[in-house]
Each structure stands twice: as structure tokens, then as C-alpha cells.
Amino acid sequence: MLIYEAQHFDLIRHFETTDLNFPSHLHRCFELVFVVDGEMEVIISQRCFHLKTGQFLLILPYEIHSVITNSQSRAKICIFSPDYVPTFQKMIEKSSLENPVFNLSLEAKTLISNVLFSVNSNLLDQKASLYLLVSELMRQTTLIKAQKEPELLHSILTYIQDHFTESISLNSMANTFGYSYHYLSKYFNVNVGTSFVDFLNETRINYACYLLSTTEKNMTEIAYLCGYENIRSFNRNFVKIKLCTPKEYRDTQISMFFDM
Template identity: 40%
Template sequence: MERMMIVYEEFHFGKEKHIAFYHPVDFSLFAHLHRSYELLYLKRGRLEITVDGRSFSMKAGDLVFVLPYEVHSYRDLGGSVCDVAVFSPDYVQEFYSQTGSHFLENPVFRMTEEQMERLGARLFYDDSNLYLTKAALYETAACVLSQSGLVYREEENRDLLHKILLFIQQHYREDLTLQDLADHLGYSRLYLSRYINQSLKLSFPDLIHEHRICQAIYLLEHTEMPVSEVAYDCGYRSLRSFNRCFKQIAGKTPREYRDVFCTSDL
């Protein structure tokens, strides 16, 4: 049985670009988080989204607004067709200041047909005019805030989670230990172990492996690197250990995964 991965994504929008668009079909995505906002519009079908352990059902016409550093995943419930925009907090600085230490009581909301006709292209397809795109995002933010309350969260905990995941992202190729993390952050090993377990339902070693395997999946899908090189590049010194961890997390061996991916891409 495949395990759910929790992955820290860092979007690189480019010097003059702060937004990225996607248009997935039959959309399912493992648990992940990032510094950016994420806005999804479900055009057709049904979808389940889980945000920080809370699950919400979506039907056609619904939107969901995911805030920075929220662990979220998607599960297709039948024929989902989506528009997705991922945008930097720098794009909506005033909104970020208001929501930075809060979460949405219910991130799923709706906009009127008139609003979607007027704003849809700016939100999910066309970023050629900075001011019109920002205006569309701010109107959408106002819409979700009018339908959902903001709940205060402990800012220190979110900041600590970000620091943990960023440290792992920067050092996952090394032989990391919990003591390395504790020394870097100035916390005790026991506190960090409990915090990671409570926040992500994972042990520290499992978190390292999941980040490594996510990177391995990317390399298997987007490069022609031999499996042995992928293993080494992702921090594994033993091909046997890499194969074992990969199958435990992804449900297939690395070679099986690449074969299936290449076949499905034809």
C-alpha cells in the first residue's frame, strides 16, 4: 500500500513573475506544502481536499483557497477538471499581513457566475497585466473572507515547521540526524521529535526519506539519469536501501515507476 508523502515545495516564479497556472484533469495529489497561496477552481466533477488534517468535499463550481505552509492534498472523486493558480505572498502583501497567523475556518467557497466570467481568465490563465491580476486576486480574497471566518493559529509553530522543512530541503542529500536539526534550530531533540510527530504524523527519519523519494520521483520523470545516479543524488549510498525506501513510499521500485510513467506519457 502506498504511503502519503508530505513534500515541501518551493516555487520559483522568476524575477518578474509571481504566479503560475495549472489545469489538471482527474486531479489527485499527495500531501504537500509551500510558501505560496494556492487557489483551485473545480470546473467539473468532484474532489476532496484535505488541509492541515481537515477534509472538505468539493463539487463543480466550488473554489478552495489554501494559505501558505498549510499541508494539503487532493483526491479525485470522479471526473475532476480544475483550474489552479499558485501565487506568491508578495503578490497580495496586504492580504498576507491579515492572514499570516490565521487559518480559514472553511477554505471552500463559491463565487457568482458573473464574478467567474469576469475574473476567471485573470485568475487562472492571463497574467499579462499585473494590476488586473492583483485586483482579481484581491476580489477573490475578499470573497472567501466574506464566507469563512479567520481562526488564529500559533505563529511560532508554523514558523518552526517552515524552518524544519527548509533545513531538510537544503540538506537532504547529507546523512542528517535529529541532533543536526536540534543544533541548527536550538531546540532539544525530544521537543523536535514530538513536534514533528504531532504536526506531520511522521518520524524525523521518515520525513527525510519522503523528501528524498519525492526528489527521486522528479528525477525519474524528468531526466534520463540511471537509477543508481538518482539514488546517490538523493542522498542514498546504498542502491538496496534506495529501492526498499522507494517501494515502501511510492508502491513500486524506481525502475517500475519509470516504466509506468514513460508508458503513460506516450
């Protein structure tokens, strides 16, 4: 089963791994992998790439990927939202990287590592470093048209991402993409590992969490902004997914902020 990782909006975070092995999964964020020591294999949309010490690799949003360490590896990973690099995100629509593995000069590597893998960097430095990173990457590779099946999955997930705040359904999506309802339902379940309705609700609730943490909008406003037509459906789905009420979630976020 394919794992869908629901990442928050307006997100950038980093972590370190040792001997990483991770099954096939996808998410709406970019994923930057930097091998500090050792070797690993990253499989992206059925293409295998071998990474050695000092090399970088960039995984695009919604690309199905997995990681294998056959011997030993130590790596740093930075996950960042497409919201941080909108110009680049627009460039890569319905495309893949011919070769996502790339190298950086010592100066660029030091700058990017100090910013993207540091807890003290500010937002402007982070965005500047990300654009420097993708600029260096595109000097070393080219864009190719995504394969048919990954392209359909990418198109479906991107469509949901662009329209989840509206009144959308699997039937309306089937009409949009020119497939039968039953085919698209089965395709979605097989490739994403969950139903369209559950995926849509998880996307909406994750956006609600972002709004609860970053704005002072009331619950009714947030429910509407997330695509729900009434507060009852919003509350029911929020509790089902997050195991707490929206108010409890906001109170927890406020408490965490003051404890910092």
C-alpha cells in the first residue's frame, strides 16, 4: 500500500537519518536529501538513483518514492512546501527531473547547509537558499514529461490541492479528467491507499490545523475556508482525524507557543 504523508502548509523542516529505509510514499512537499556519509538508493516513480557521500537529490511534490540503504548511510533531509518556491513549482508542472541527483560547490554547500539544516535561520534566508539550490540543480539536469500513470496521479492530487476549499467530488473530478467514476475510484484507492473522501477530508483538516495555528479566525470561518459547508461536518471530521476538537487543538498550539 502506498503511504500518503499529509504535510502541513507553509512548511519547512529538517532532520537527520541513519541507515534509512522507507517504503513507497508521497506528499505535497519537495524533499531534499543530502548524503553526509555512506550510500543509499532512492527510487522515484520506478527509477532508481544511487547516492554517494556529498551528493544531493531532490524529490518533487507527489512523486512516489522510497529509500533503501544496503550497507550504511547518514543523511540530512529537508522537506519544504511548494509555497516556498512558487516560481519553480510552476516550472515543473507535469514534469519530472531527468536526473534529480546533483552536486554543489563547497561554498554553495556550506551556505545551504547552514541555512536549510539550521534551527536559527530566518524565512528570507531559507527561501533565498532554496532558490539557489534549485538554480544549481537545473544547471545540471533538464525537465522531462512525466510518465502517463504518475502524471495522472500527479494531476489528480494537484487538482485536489487546488480545489479542496471548494465543493468538489469524485464524480466531478471524473468528468474533469475524462474517466468513469468507477475507474477513478479504483485507481485512487489502489495508488493512494485510501478513499477519495478520506483523502479530501485529511487535506482539509490539515489546512484547518494551519489556520488554527497561524490565524485568529473563528471556527465557522475556518470551516468555510477549508471547504466545509457547515460547522458540524467540520467538527466531526476534525475529531475523527486529529482525535481532538478544533478548539482543543488551538489551545494546545497556544500553550506550546508560550512554553517555548
